[in-house]
Amino acid sequence: MAKLRLDQLNGALRKRLAPVYLISGDEPLLVQEACDLIRAAARQNGFTERELHHAEPNFDWDQLLTSANSLSLFAERKILEVRIDNGKPGDKGGKALTSFCERPPEDTLLLVIMPKLDGSSQRSKWFKAVEKVADFVQIWPIAAPQLPRWIDQRIQQAGMSASRDAIEMLAARIEGNLLAAAQEIEKLKLIAIDGQISAEMIAGAVADSARFDVFSLIDKALHGDARAAVRTLQGLKGEGTDATVILWALAREIRTLIQISHAMQQGQAFDRAAKSAGVWDKRKPLVQAATRRLKLTQLQMLLRKANGIDKAIKGLRNADAWDELMDLTLNLSGTFSLSPSVQKLTLAIT
Incomplete structure (x- = not known):
C-alpha cells in the first residue's frame, strides 16, 4: 500500500488506480475533495456506477461482499463506497474488509472513508490486510x-x-x-x-456570524475593555446565542492563556509560546496584554469558574449561567473579583 498525502493523490491517480482506497481524516472539505479525485479518476477508467453504504452499528457487512461479487446490470465496473463514521468496522466489518482485500474483484473499486485512525486501529488485523492492496490517504487538519x-x-x-x-x-x-x-x-x-x-x-x-461576534467578545475582553465586552455579551444573549457556545469560546481562550503563561514561566519567550499555542500574529498583542494583566493562578481560577458555569448550564448547579458568564467576562477583562476562597465558597454554595 502507498501512504499518500492529499497533495500526492492526484499524481498517483494519473499513474494507476489501486483496487482499494482508504481515506482517513476529520476535515470534511479535504476528505470530500480526496474522494472526488478518486471518483473522477475511476470514472475515466470505466467505473461508471457508484454504490454507497453507510456502515452504522447494525450494518450487514455481508451486503458488501455480495455486492462486490455480483455483476452490475448497468455498468461493467463500479465504485463500492463504504463510510464508517465511527472509525470502527468491528469484528464483522474487519472480516469483510479482509476478505475483500484478499481477492479484490477486477471490476470493483472499494473506497473506504473513515475519521482519523488512531495507532491501535492501524495495528489491527483488518488494517494490515487493507494496507497490502490499498492506497491510504491520511487527511491532516490545517493548523x-x-x-x-x-x-x-x-x-x-x-x-x-x-x-x-x-x-x-x-x-x-x-x-x-x-x-x-x-x-x-x-x-x-x-x-x-x-x-x-x-x-x-x-x-x-464576507458574512459575519454570531460565531464571529463571540470571538469579538473574546478580543474585547483580552483588550481589557470590560464595558464593550459586557455590551457584546448582552447583545449575544438578546440574539438568542447559546450560552454553551460563549462558554466554549471563553474557556478555550483561558486555556490558551494558561498554556502560554505556563510556558513563559518555564523560560520560553512569548512569541515562541504563542506560536506553539496557535495564536495568530495579529492577535499576539491582545494575548500578550492579557498575559501581562492576568497571573497564572488567576487564569487557573477562571478555568475553574468556567467548569462551574458548565455545570450550571447542564442543570448540575443551582446558578444563573448568564450571570456567571458576565462575571467570567469581567474577570477576563481585568475587573477581577475572584479569589481562591471566594471561588471555593461560590462553588460549594451553588
Whole structure:
C-alpha cells in the first residue's frame, strides 16, 4: 500500500488506480475533495456506477461482499463506497474488509472513508490486510499557522490573488472552518475586480456570524475593555446565542492563556509560546496584554469558574449561567473579583 498525502493523490491517480482506497481524516472539505479525485479518476477508467453504504452499528457487512461479487446490470465496473463514521468496522466489518482485500474483484473499486485512525486501529488485523492492496490517504487538519497559506493557495487556484491583510482577515473570520473558507472564496469570485481581493472587499463581502461576534467578545475582553465586552455579551444573549457556545469560546481562550503563561514561566519567550499555542500574529498583542494583566493562578481560577458555569448550564448547579458568564467576562477583562476562597465558597454554595 502507498501512504499518500492529499497533495500526492492526484499524481498517483494519473499513474494507476489501486483496487482499494482508504481515506482517513476529520476535515470534511479535504476528505470530500480526496474522494472526488478518486471518483473522477475511476470514472475515466470505466467505473461508471457508484454504490454507497453507510456502515452504522447494525450494518450487514455481508451486503458488501455480495455486492462486490455480483455483476452490475448497468455498468461493467463500479465504485463500492463504504463510510464508517465511527472509525470502527468491528469484528464483522474487519472480516469483510479482509476478505475483500484478499481477492479484490477486477471490476470493483472499494473506497473506504473513515475519521482519523488512531495507532491501535492501524495495528489491527483488518488494517494490515487493507494496507497490502490499498492506497491510504491520511487527511491532516490545517493548523492555525498554516491556514493563511492554505487560503492563499485556494484563492490562486480560483484564478485570483489577495493581499496579505485580506488573507489574514479571511482566516480570522472563518476560524479554521475550511468549508466556510471555500464557500467565501467562491462568493469573492463574483465580485473581485480583475481577480484582485483586498481587505476592504473581505470586510464588506464576507458574512459575519454570531460565531464571529463571540470571538469579538473574546478580543474585547483580552483588550481589557470590560464595558464593550459586557455590551457584546448582552447583545449575544438578546440574539438568542447559546450560552454553551460563549462558554466554549471563553474557556478555550483561558486555556490558551494558561498554556502560554505556563510556558513563559518555564523560560520560553512569548512569541515562541504563542506560536506553539496557535495564536495568530495579529492577535499576539491582545494575548500578550492579557498575559501581562492576568497571573497564572488567576487564569487557573477562571478555568475553574468556567467548569462551574458548565455545570450550571447542564442543570448540575443551582446558578444563573448568564450571570456567571458576565462575571467570567469581567474577570477576563481585568475587573477581577475572584479569589481562591471566594471561588471555593461560590462553588460549594451553588
